[in-house]
Amino acid sequence: MRGELKRWDxxxxQQIAAYVTDxxxxxxxxVKTFVSTWWTLEYDLAATSWTMARLMYRAVKLASVAERSWPDAAKTDQVIARADKNIDEWESQDLPLEQAALNIYGPLKLNSASKSITAQxxxxLLTSTPLTESDVPPYLVDAFKHLCGEVPP
Structure with missing residues (x-):
């Protein structure tokens, strides 16, 4: 599914160091570059915590529906309920978070959902989702600290 874009693992x-240096x-x-922890932003968000996996799965599913017609409030609620059911099943089955993240990212990679609409x-969804620092990929935490003038440890 990844094509030419390799994951860190x-x-x-040496390849990683050369890539990051470039x-x-x-x-x-x-100006400072902060490099993805594992792969793409969307995958990294979904792979960081179940909270973010749920949020990203909801967003991807809503973007998939929006490809056909923009969802109204009732349709949005239906899509979110179905997405949450899948996430709950994955979590109860002890599916590794990395596998869930691949499942979530799949429609974006296969162009059956728009990355820009998913981002919207x-x-x-972020406005109503309480997050902790552990819900966000470390490189994004460092980037936010840099933007806010804080020096990361």
Whole structure:
């Protein structure tokens, strides 16, 4: 499913270091590059915690529905309920979070859901989803701290 985009666990430490160095080659002054922990932003969000997996699955499912017609409030509630049921099943079956994240990311990779529309739904869902620092990929926590002028440990 990944095509040419490799995950970290498929690369050697030297390949990772060279890749990150290349990405950060334009860093200067306040500009700093923060590199994904595992793969893509959407996958990383879903793989970080069950809270974010639930949020991202809801967003992807809503984006899939929106490909045909924009969901009204009732349809949105139906889609969220079905997504939550699947997440609850995966969690109760002890499905590894990384596998759940692959399931969640699949429609985005296969272009059956729009990444930009998924991002819109995710942003909307974030306003009503309480998060802790452990729900967010570490590189994003570091990026937010950098943006806010805090020095990460």
């Amino acid at each position: 498929e690369m050697t430490e 990405l950060a080659s334009g860093d200067d002054g306040l 739904f995710a942003a909307q």
